Amino acid sequence: MATHADEPPVIRVRGLVNRFGDQTVHEGLDLDVRPGEILGVVGGSGTGKSVLMRSIIGLQTPAEGDITVLGQPVTGGETTQNQELTRQWGVLFQGGALFSGLTVAENIEVPLREYFRLTGQLMDEIAAYKVAMVGLPPEAGPKYPSELSGGMKKRAALARALALDPKLLFLDEPTAGLDPIAADGFDTLIRTLAETMGLTVFLITHDLDTLHAICDRVAVIAEKRIIASGTVAELSRFDHPWVQEYFSGPRGRAAAIAQHHAPLEVG
Amino acid sequence: MSHPAPPDAPVPDMPVLSIRLADGVLAFDGRLTIARVSETERQLEDMLARSPGPLLIDLSGLTRIDTVGAWIVHRLLRDRPGSGITGASADAERLLAEVSAADRPCEVRPVTEPFILRELRRLGEYVYAFRDSAVSALDFIGLTIISAWRAIAAGRGVRWNAVWVQMEQVGVNALGIIGLMSFLIGIVLAQQGAVQLRQFGAEVFVINLVGRATFRELGILLTAIMVAGRSASAFAAQIGSMKLAEEVDAMRTIGLDPIEVLVLPRTIALILMMPLLAFYASVLGVVGGGLFSWAELGIPPATFAQRLREVVPMSDFWIGLSKAPVFGAIIAIIGCHQGFQVTGNAESVGQRTTQAVVEAIFIVIVLDAFFAVFYTALGLS
Numbered sequence: 279m280a281t282h283a284d285e286p287p288v289i290r291v292r293g294l295v296n297r298f299g300d301q302t303v304h305e306g307l308d309l310d311v312r313p314g315e316i317l318g319v320v321g322g323s324g325t326g327k328s329v330l331m332r333s334i335i336g337l338q339t340p341a342e343g344d345i346t347v348l349g350q351p352v353t354g355g356e357t358t359q360n361q362e363l364t365r366q367w368g369v370l371f372q373g374g375a376l377f378s379g380l381t382v383a384e385n386i387e388v389p390l391r392e393y394f395r396l397t398g399q400l401m402d403e404i405a406a407y408k409v410a411m412v413g414l415p416p417e418a419g420p421k422y423p424s425e426l427s428g429g430m431k432k433r434a435a436l437a438r439a440l441a442l443d444p445k446l447l448f449l450d451e452p453t454a455g456l457d458p459i460a461a462d463g464f465d466t467l468i469r470t471l472a473e474t475m476g477l478t479v480f481l482i483t484h485d486l487d488t489l490h491a492i493c494d495r496v497a498v499i500a501e502k503r504i505i506a507s508g509t510v511a512e513l514s515r516f517d518h519p520w521v522q523e524y525f526s527g528p529r530g531r532a533a534a535i536a537q538h539h540a541p542l543e544v545g
Numbered sequence: 546m547s548h549p550a551p552p553d554a555p556v557p558d559m560p561v562l563s564i565r566l567a568d569g570v571l572a573f574d575g576r577l578t579i580a581r582v583s584e585t586e587r588q589l590e591d592m593l594a595r596s597p598g599p600l601l602i603d604l605s606g607l608t609r610i611d612t613v614g615a616w617i618v619h620r621l622l623r624d625r626p627g628s629g630i631t632g633a634s635a636d637a638e639r640l641l642a643e644v645s646a647a648d649r650p651c652e653v654r655p656v657t658e659p660f661i662l663r664e665l666r667r668l669g670e671y672v673y674a675f676r677d678s679a680v681s682a683l684d685f686i687g688l689t690i691i692s693a694w695r696a697i698a699a700g701r702g703v704r705w706n707a708v709w710v711q712m713e714q715v716g717v718n719a720l721g722i723i724g725l726m727s728f729l730i731g732i733v734l735a736q737q738g739a740v741q742l743r744q745f746g747a748e749v750f751v752i753n754l755v756g757r758a759t760f761r762e763l764g765i766l767l768t769a770i771m772v773a774g775r776s777a778s779a780f781a782a783q784i785g786s787m788k789l790a791e792e793v794d795a796m797r798t799i800g801l802d803p804i805e806v807l808v809l810p811r812t813i814a815l816i817l818m819m820p821l822l823a824f825y826a827s828v829l830g831v832v833g834g835g836l837f838s839w840a841e842l843g844i845p846p847a848t849f850a851q852r853l854r855e856v857v858p859m860s861d862f863w864i865g866l867s868k869a870p871v872f873g874a875i876i877a878i879i880g881c882h883q884g885f886q887v888t889g890n891a892e893s894v895g896q897r898t899t900q901a902v903v904e905a906i907f908i909v910i911v912l913d914a915f916f917a918v919f920y921t922a923l924g925l926s
Contacts, residue, residue, distance in 0.1 A: 394579060411612075424889035
């Protein structure tokens with residue numbers, strides 16, 4: 279998917295400040311996410327990647343700063359009440375956060391029921407094709423989350439995030455805890471879905487392979503702000519100790535080589 | 546919500562969907578997205594019911610389509626052989642290909658059986674579950690005793706630090722609510738007793754009523770019920786969450802015995818705290834009754850205390866107190882046992898917590914009845 283640099287950004291963060299007690303997590307953080315791009319957000323543990331995502335989706339009220347998502351201002355707790363906005367995004371939490379009392383298919387139907395008056399049959403059909411789209415076998419539909427493996431839970435949670443055909447998808451470490459094959463499969467899936475459904479994706483990850491495989495742009499959080507953003511190639515030339523360590527360490531090089539020799543058949 | 550545009554006036558850039566069906570051509574104009582589909586689904590069904598047979602689906606007027614829209618089109622193509630599409634954009638083609646690749650029937654919820662069968666099955670399961678639960682609770686009591694013995698025999702002794710922490714949580718932190726409850730019960734008992742005894746001019750026997758009932762039965766029974774509600778639930782939820790987070794398994798792999806680490810301290814704490822709580826509750830119950838007698842019946846506290854010593858035999862006090870450690874042990878073990886029964890998901894923690902409270906209260910009341918019969922048979926009435 280080509281990104282549209284000239285269009286207004288889907289997510290616009292200016293001067294974000296987040297504090298917990300006297301500990302400052304973000305100090306004047308700026309970030310733009312352009313329409314149609316997959317933006318990877320990386321940073322060391324505890325640099326506030328998840329806090330940034332929670333601020334953008336309104337689960338965390340920032341101390342200062344302006345956040346605009348799809349042209350609408352985000353103002354902390356009230357945002358989750360703004361159904362016009364919440365129905366245009368899907369969120370995949372790190373642990374999946376599937377409702378444990380509902381089956382996978384019923385989980386997918388929850389947002390459909392909340393926002394629309396569809397017939398039961400159409401809802402069941404939508405749930406069924408979403409299950410298939412994220413690469414789950416049909417048997418997974420009537421299963422409860424506790425009966426699924428970690429990778430299947432992630433896929434099921436992705437199906438729920440995609441239930442409303444959102445424009446914007448938030449993914450918090452989608453490949454964490456998956457084996458490399460499952461992680462590759464998940465990367466491919468996200469890339470394919472992003473292309474077919476025209477999604478803009480905000481992706482938090484630690485996974486260098488994911489960055490190389492699917493991200494159009496990468497933003498690095500360090501020193502309480504975004505210190506750099508650009509393509510992986512641009513960032514690996516960026517002169518900052520953490521960025522250099524990250525992209526040029528043994529794992530970073532391995533991921534770059536793997537990508538160079540065996541590009542995924544996507545994008 | 547539902548206000549579809551008139552079929553003859555499609556306005557491409559408005560966020561609406563208009564549907565026209567004429568001469569076997571079904572034309573969508575506007576936005577074929579989930580929001581518009583949900584508004585026009587029934588209208589579309591009515592139209593389609595009037596026109597069976599193959600359709601030519603005209604998508605040239607679409608401004609936007611999502612997977613739900615593509616699914617609607619795909620379903621028509623699938624269910625009406627010989628149908629075709631025209632004027633589809635590249636986006637629409639791609640989404641159509643995507644949803645048709647994903648068209649696999651899939652159950653939404655587990656298969657359910659007929660009502661009668663299901664209820665019969667549940668009754669049977671309930672009976673078996675009751676038996677299994679009783680057996681496994683007995684099993685668990687045995688395990689706890691063996692663990693205690695092993696810990697002592699191996700010279701490890703009891704984890705007193707954990708016991709202190711639990712004693713604070715189950716005992717000290719419960720003082721407020723148990724004291725308030727006993728005090729109020731004492732007042733109610735004296736007040737209701739006074740109303741009845743006044744008819745015989747025997748108000749002074751309120752002291753007998755409050756003193757004996759509180760020390761022998763109510764102080765300990767109500768405390769046990771309150772502790773069952775407070776601590777059996779806490780134990781079940783704590784251990785249940787630890788089981789979900791695989792902490793219990795982690796303990797086993799490190800070589801720690803979860804029963805020794807989790808159950809013994811809780812059980813010992815409750816065995817030690819229950820007599821104290823019961824005594825405290827009884828005293829506050831008597832204080833409540835005494836204050837009421839003073840205020841309403843004019844019996845001064847000194848007289849009340851004097852009379853209390855005459856009418857309440859020490860055996861009442863010892864009988865009441867003798868039950869406390871037993872209740873404490875059983876409440877702790879039932880709570881922990883239910884905690885260990887947690888499997889799978891958060892819902893299970895809730896079920897087991899409820900189960901722990903219900904079971905603990907039930908067993909406490911049954912045991913109390915046994916004690917009453919037992920002590921009466923011993924002639925200690």
